[in-house]
Amino acid sequence: MSNPSSTSDVPPPVPTKKKKFLVDEKEEEDLESNQLSSDAIDVAAKFQRALDAFKKYKKQNGILEKEKEDLLAQNYNLRIQVDQARNSIDELVSRIESEKRRYQQRANNSDLEIQDLKRQIMQLKTEASQLQSRLGSATSVHWGDNDANNSVQLKNTISGIQSELEELTSVKGKEIVINEENATQLFQQYRCTMRTGEAKAKVVLSAVLQRLILETLFFHLNRYLLQSDASNLRQKIQSQLPPANQQASPRQHNPVKPNPRSSSLGLPHALEQNNNLEVEITATMISLCDLLSQLTESRQGSDDVSRVTPIKIRQQIYAILGTRGFCKEGHPFIEKLSNIILETLGKYRQFKSEERNLEARKKTIELVREIVHLYFRLKALEPAPEFNEFIEAGSSIQNNVMDGSWDDDSTEDLEVEVCYFPIISVKNKDNTRKVLCKGQVITRPKQ
Structure with a gap:
């Protein structure tokens, strides 16, 4: 049995609210329907896009497959070419090795030939060097650096002669008397403005005397060596020799014991005593050089020795005279030339003591010989x-x-x-x- 009181307490439904609920439900269904429709559209679009992408990639895949086939074909062809190249390389390497062995053998043989040729070349060089040395000695007109006739060595000799000349012509000192009148005339002769008594007069007088000595010496030396009667000197020497078919008797000729040195050289004793050897040698040298020059000019030939021989003869002769010329104690020419120099100096200055005169004479003889040797050595140069x-x-x-x-x-x-x-x-x-x-x-x- 129901409880009336409880039933009466339930409020009746309100119709308006139920209708409103139904309306909301319908709207929700419409919204869901619209949402589903939108999602379907998105899915369809995505599917279409995916389908388009699939078609695109399928097409690309087909292209790639085609390219792959082409590349595989090319790779195959390349492998064939590589194999062919390897075969060619192997053949080439084989040929190279064969050629290498062949050329190595030829190289070994060539080394033996080269060594043999080198030995021959060295022998030929040695022979050529010896010949060149001989030819160079025969054709060279220059003196070695250490030779006394070298221009550098001659400068040292000249410097020494200048010092000796200055010492010999010194006019300073209490033991020297100057002839002022003659000194004045000498100054005038050489156009000097210096006068005796001036501060530098003695220095200038000494210098003028040095020049006077050299000019006097060269004048007499040239005239002596180049005298024209050299042939007469030869005849004079020959006249001093005994005839070949004549036997010397004690009454006609006093035999002189021959000099062993001259005998060993094959020289007659009379020739050894000749004081004119320097003149004879100079005249003979000049004549021989002239004849050789004429021979070179008038006869056919192309050798250098013929051309240079006259020069070499002149050089060697003058070089010898520059060391041995007039090197004889008391040689008449040196004595005479020294006397001329002393007499010339005596006109302008005198020594008070005999000791100084003797000293001056000794120095003059030595200086004259040195200057004569310098004369020869200068003529030994080429060109002179x-x-x-x-x-x-x-x-x-x-x-x-x-x-x-x-x-x-x-x-x-x-x-x-x-x-x-x-x-x-x-x-x-x-x-x-x-x-x-x-x-x-x-x-x-x-x-």
């Missing part, structure tokens, strides 16, 4: 230099050919007072010259 060129007084100063005491800045205000040692130089074909020794000068202010 000129050594008698004295610079005249009043000439301008030229540093390239003159030597003296001056400052380079003052040369324009100076000129030559006296040249007391000549320029020694070689003149070339183009008028230039090589100076071996500068002219020694004393200067003065320009007039």
